[in-house]
Amino acid sequence: MRQGPENKTHRRRNGLLLGGGIVVAGAIAAAVVLWPSGGGEPPRSSVSPSTPLSSSTATYALSRAPRTIPAVREHVPARGPGWRPASGARVVVDSPSLDDEGRLLAGELGMEYGGRTAARDGDMEYGGRTAARDGDVELGLAGSGDQESYTMTVQNGRVRITGPGDAGVFYGTRTLKQEVHGGGTAPEGVVRDAPAKPRRGFMLDMARKFYSAGWIEDRVRELGDLKYNELGLHFSDDQGFRIESGSHPEIVSPQHLSKAEVKRIVDLAASRHITIVPEIDSPGHLGAVIAAHPDLQLRSVSGAAPRGTLDISKPEAAKIVDDLLNEFAGVFPGGYWHLGGDEYQALTVPNPAASFPQLAAAARAKYGASASVADLATGWLNDRADVMRGHGRTMRAWNDGFYRTSVVQPAKDLEVAYWTGKERSARQPAEYLAAGRKVINYNDEFLYYVLGQPHTFVYPTGQRIYEQWNPRMLRGTAEVPAGYDGQILGGVFAVWSDRAAAQTQDQVAAGIRMPLRATVQKLWDPGAPPLSWTEFRQLADRLG
Numbered sequence: 106m107r108q109g110p111e112n113k114t115h116r117r118r119n120g121l122l123l124g125g126g127i128v129v130a131g132a133i134a135a136a137v138v139l140w141p142s143g144g145g146e147p148p149r150s151s152v153s154p155s156t157p158l159s160s161s162t163a164t165y166a167l168s169r170a171p172r173t174i175p176a177v178r179e180h181v182p183a184r185g186p187g188w189r190p191a192s193g194a195r196v197v198v199d200s201p202s203l204d205d206e207g208r209l210l211a212g213e214l215g216m217e218y219g220g221r222t223a224a225r226d227g228d229m230e231y232g233g234r235t236a237a238r239d240g241d242v243e244l245g246l247a248g249s250g251d252q253e254s255y256t257m258t259v260q261n262g263r264v265r266i267t268g269p270g271d272a273g274v275f276y277g278t279r280t281l282k283q284e285v286h287g288g289g290t291a292p293e294g295v296v297r298d299a300p301a302k303p304r305r306g307f308m309l310d311m312a313r314k315f316y317s318a319g320w321i322e323d324r325v326r327e328l329g330d331l332k333y334n335e336l337g338l339h340f341s342d343d344q345g346f347r348i349e350s351g352s353h354p355e356i357v358s359p360q361h362l363s364k365a366e367v368k369r370i371v372d373l374a375a376s377r378h379i380t381i382v383p384e385i386d387s388p389g390h391l392g393a394v395i396a397a398h399p400d401l402q403l404r405s406v407s408g409a410a411p412r413g414t415l416d417i418s419k420p421e422a423a424k425i426v427d428d429l430l431n432e433f434a435g436v437f438p439g440g441y442w443h444l445g446g447d448e449y450q451a452l453t454v455p456n457p458a459a460s461f462p463q464l465a466a467a468a469r470a471k472y473g474a475s476a477s478v479a480d481l482a483t484g485w486l487n488d489r490a491d492v493m494r495g496h497g498r499t500m501r502a503w504n505d506g507f508y509r510t511s512v513v514q515p516a517k518d519l520e521v522a523y524w525t526g527k528e529r530s531a532r533q534p535a536e537y538l539a540a541g542r543k544v545i546n547y548n549d550e551f552l553y554y555v556l557g558q559p560h561t562f563v564y565p566t567g568q569r570i571y572e573q574w575n576p577r578m579l580r581g582t583a584e585v586p587a588g589y590d591g592q593i594l595g596g597v598f599a600v601w602s603d604r605a606a607a608q609t610q611d612q613v614a615a616g617i618r619m620p621l622r623a624t625v626q627k628l629w630d631p632g633a634p635p636l637s638w639t640e641f642r643q644l645a646d647r648l649g
Contacts, residue, residue, distance in 0.1 A: 164184075165184040165185050165186060165293070166184070167182045167183070167184055168180075168182045168183055168184070168185070168187065168292035168293040168294045169182065169292060170182070170292070170296075170635075171280065171283070171284045171291065171292055171296065172283075172284075172636075172644050173279075173280050173283040173284065173648075174283070174331060174622050174625070174626060174641075174644060174645060174648060175300075175331070175332060175625050175626045175628075175629035175630060176626065176629070176630065176634065176635050176636070177280060177296045177298045178297070178298050178299065178629070178630055179296065179297040179298065180292075180294055180295070180296050180297075181294050181295040181296075181297075182292075182293070182294045183259075183260065183293040183294040183295075184293065185259075185260060185261075185293030185294075186262075186290075186293065187259060187290040187291050187292045187293050188240075188259050188262065188263070188264050188285075188290065188291045188293075189285050189288070189289070189290045189291065190214045190215060190216050190285065191240050193217075193240065194216050194217070194240035194241055194242070195211070195216055195217045195218065195219035195238075195240075195241050195242070196208075196210050196211040196214075196216050196217070196218050196219060196241070196242045196244065197218075197219040197220065197221070197222045197237050197241055197242070197243055197244070198220070198221055198222065198243075198244045198245065199221065199222050199243070199244070199245040199246065200221070200245065200246050201221060202246070202271055203244045203245070203246065203271060203274055204220075204221075205376055206244055206271065206274055206275050206278055207220075207244055209278070209376070210242065210244075210278045210281070210282065213282055214242075214281075214282065214285065216242070219241065222236055222237050222243065237263065239261070239262040239263060240262055240263065241263055241264075242263070242264045242265075242266070242281065243263065243264070243265040243266070244265075244266050244267075244274050244277075244278070245265065245266070245267045245274070246267065246268065246269070246270070246271075246274065247267040247268070247269070248267065248268065248269040249269050250269055251269065251273070251299050251300075252268070252269055252270030252271075252272050252273055253268075253270070253272045253273050253276060253299060253300050253303070253334070254268055254269065254273045254297075254298065254299035255267065255268035255273035255274055255276055255277035255280075255296075255297075255298055255299075256268065256277075256295065256296065256297050256298075257277045257280060257281065257291075257295070257296040257298075258294075258295045258296075259291050259292065259293050259294060259295075260293060260294075264281060264291060266278060266281065271378070272334070272378040273299075275329075275377070275378050276298070276332050276378075277296075277298070279329070279330050279331075279332055280296060280298065282330065283330070283648055286647070286648050286649065287647070287649075300332065300628065300629045300630075301576075301628065301629060301630055301631055302576055302593070302594065302595035302596065302628045302629075302631075303334075303594055303595055304334070304335055304545055304594040304595030304596070304597070304628075305332065305333045305334050305335065305595050305596070305624075305625055305628045305629070306333060306334070306335030306336065306337055306382065306545075306595065306596070306597035306598070307324065307328055307333055307335070307336055307337065307597065307598050307599075307600075307617075307621060308336075308337030308338075308339060308382075308547075308597050308598070308599040308600065309321070309324070309336070309337065309338055309339065309599075309600050310339045310342070310599070310600055310601045310602040311338060311339065311340050311347050311362075311602070312339055312340050312341050312342035312343075312344060312345045312346065312347055312393070312602070313342055313343075313344040313345065313556075313601070313602035313603060313605050314344075314556065314602030314605035315345070315347060315358075315360040315361070316610055317610065318362055318366040318367075318369065318370060320610045320614070321336075321370055322369070322370060322373055323614070324336070324614070325370065325373050325374050325377060325379060326373075326377070327621070328377065328379055328621075329374075329376075329377030329378070329379060331621065331622060331625045332625060332629060333379060333621075333625055334378055334379055334380060335379065335380055335381075335382050335441070335597065336374055336379050336380070336381050336382065337381075337382040337383075337384060337443060337597060337599070338381060338382070338383050338384065338437075339384045339386065339443075340362075340383065340384070340385075341384070341385045341386060341390070341391065341393060341394070341429075342386065342390045342391075342392065342393065342413070343390055343391070343392025343393065343412055343413040344392065344393065344605070345358035345360070345361075345393050346358055346361070346393040346394065347360070347361045347362060348361055348362050348364070348367055348433070348436070349361060349362065349363050349364045349367075350429065350432060351432060352428045352429060352431075352432045353394075353397070353425060353428060353429060355397040356393055356394045356396075356397045356398075358393060364436060367436055367437075368436075371436075371437060371438070371439075380439035380440060380441055381437050381439050382439065382441045382442065382443055382501075383433055383436075383437045383442060383443065384442075384443035384444075384445055385426065385429055385430060385433065385444075385445065386443075386444075386445025386446070386447065387415065387426045387444070387445055387446070387485070387489065388414065388415040388417045388422070388426075388446075388449055388482065388485055389413055389414050389415070389445075389447065389448045389449045389450060390413050390445060390447070390448065391413050391414070391415055391426075392412055392413035394415075394425060394426075394429075395413060395414075395415065398421075398425065400419075400421070401415055401416060401419060401421060401422050401425070402414070402415075402416065403415060403416040403417075403450070403451060403461065403464075404416070405454075405460045405461055406459070406460060406461070406462055407460075411450035411451070412450070413450075414449065414450040414451060416463065416464075417464065417467070417481060417482065417485045418463045418464050418466070418467035418481070423485070423488065426489065427489070427492050430489060430492045430493060431492065431496075434493065434496040434498070440497070440498060440499055441498060441499050441500075441501070442493045442496075442498040442499070442500050442501075443500070443501050443502070443522065444486060444489050444490060444493070444500050444501070444502045444506075444519075445502060445503060445506065446482075446486045446502035446503050446505075446506020446507075447502075447503035447504075447505045447506050447524075448503075448505060449482050449506070451464055451478055451482070452478060452479060452482060452508070457477070457478035457479070458477065458478055461478060464478045464481055465477070465478055467481055468480050468481035468484075471484065472484060472512045472513055473512060475511060475512060476511075476512045476513070477510065477511070477512070479508040479509070479510045480508075480510045480511070480512045480513040481513075482506075482508060483507075483508050483510050483513040483514065483515055484513045486502060486506055486515060486516075486519070487513065487515065487516050490516050490518075490519060494518075499518070499520065500518070500519055500520065501519065501520040501521065501522045501545060502515075502519050502520075502521070502522060503522050503524060504521050504522065504523040504524060504525070504532070504534075504537065505524075505525065505531075507519075507521065507532075507537070509532075517541075519542075520542070520543045520544065520545060520594065521537045521542045521543070521544045521545070522544075522545050522547050522597075523537065523544050523545070523546060523547060523548070523579045523580065524547040524548070524549050524553070524599075525549050525580075526580045526581065533580065534579035534580050534585050535585050535586070535589070538585060538589040538592050538593075541592075542592065543592050543593075543594050544579065544592055544593050544594065545593075545594050545595060545596065545597060546576050546578070546579050546593060546595065546596035546597070547596070547597050547599055548574070548578060548579055548580060548581075548596075549562070550578075550580070550581050550582065551565055551569065551570050551573070551574040551578070552565065552570070552574075552596060552597065552598045552599060552620075552624065553565065553599055553601060554598070554599065554600045554601070554613075554616065554617055554620065555601045555603050556600070556601065556602050556603055556604050556605060556607040556608050556613070557603055557604025557606075557607035557608075558607075559603050559604060564616060565620050566619070566620065567618075567619030567620045567621075567622060567623035567638075567642070568619075568623070568638045568642075570620055570623035570624055570627065571623035571626060571627070571634060571638055571641060572638060574623075574624075574627060575627055575631040576590075576593050576595065576596050576627065576628060576631055577589070577590060577593060577631070579593070595628055596624065596627075596628050598617070598620055598621055598624045600613060600617060618645075619642065619645060622641075622645050623641075626641070
């Protein structure tokens with residue numbers, strides 16, 4: 106046990122920011138914004154965050170930073186009335202690639218979608234394009250660097266959200282949506298924002314427990330509003346294979362999602378700039394496959410059959426898994442793939458070669474006389490990586506799928522999904538980092554929501570994550586040295602469905618609500634949160 110439109114294809118765009126002009130009644134402040142290429146601290150400019158923008162009237166109080174989840178990382182205050190949707194106001198865009206973002210925001214705020222803008226010249230129209238006018242929200246592409254960064258300027262009765270890529274502009278619309286939630290006002294001034302970590306994920310074990318397509322779609326909308334950008338789907342395990350398969354229909358569980366349902370989920374996720382990260386775990390956790398192919402079950406010299414464990418000495422075992430990898434690479438077009446690799450039961454016994462002589466013989470035949478069963482398992486993982494590399498995927502595997510082997514080493518491009526230190530011969534996270542590995546934080550001490558709380562697991566609380574966890578805390582409560590921070594790509598909050606009946610879908614959604622919000626706050630900005638936990642929870646309740 107580890108233990109609006111909704112059909113947008115995810116895009117990335119590059120541009121060049123020559124300068125950002127912030128024009129206010131009575132003054133002009135010119136700012137050149139330099140965005141870091143890999144997240145981290147938000148950009149700085151010649152306009153100091155502590156220097157308020159001037160205004161044509163002193164009757165307004167100086168604005169306060171917006172209250173959002175995750176919190177914005179920089180706000181330049183100003184005096185003015187702020188902005189809220191008004192009758193006749195529109196959302197307009199300066200690029201056709203932002204059409205989806207514009208339509209979605211307009212629908213959410215009850216505004217008209219005005220399409221693509223022309224040069225700003227009063228209200229004149231040019232070939233069906235119209236200039237922005239008072240009350241409008243303008244979305245535009247500008248700048249270079251972090252594609253998830255954005256700038257939002259509220260002034261002179263308008264809102265302008267710009268970023269180097271579609272994703273950043275989308276995140277700006279999420280900030281605006283939260284600010285005006287329930288009739289509120291977006292405060293005057295300038296927000297400059299960017300995530301500290303590029304991978305911000307939620308993972309769902311839908312193999313042990315069936316979750317409906319509608320429930321998953323609701324989570325996608327929730328994740329999008331919180332600026333998550335990954336949804337992991339663990340859809341194959343001992344208890345079930347939960348997506349329709351054309352290559353091996355015999356392995357599919359009675360309760361499963363159709364490919365049409367999955368496509369709707371994939372398209373909805375893309376419209377929210379969320380990448381689906383599928384996982385077909387192997388060579389363990391394959392009970393649903395083995396149930397239809399019992400000849401592939403691993404058996405020890407005494408005849409024992411560890412559950413869900415493939416006999417990887419058999420070529421047929423590799424063929425069926427590769428069939429599935431190739432099939433589902435077409436179902437999930439995103440750039441990431443999870444290979445699993447954890448808890449291979451043949452390597453949990455004191456003497457794998459004695460217990461499973463067929464594996465030891467296969468290792469020697471393939472890799473030489475000194476090769477071990479661990480070498481065979483590492484070779485298996487590398488072979489599956491070769492399959493997915495052919496589909497252009499960036500791959501990850503569980504940390505306990507990386508073995509200390511003498512002959513075969515795990516492929517260098519495999520990212521480590523670090524979840525536990527409980528495995529046999531457990532290694533500290535720093536060992537992977539010192540080897541140059543990139544790591545994603547799945548810390549089971551804080552980020553594992555395991556249904557039924559088996560073993561030593563307890564349901565994580567948002568408060569504990571918010572107050573005690575940060576991305577450098579990969580195992581237990583200890584932080585790795587700060588020098589490794591750049592190798593930690595982000596984190597994933599995971600739901601594992603070990604005791605499927607322990608909670609209903611609705612109970613799971615309620616149980617993970619605050620942990621999801623706390624996790625993304627610490628991935629967006631790992632520093633001390635600006636609000637107390639009580640204030641953060643009150644904000645979450647207000648935003649819905």
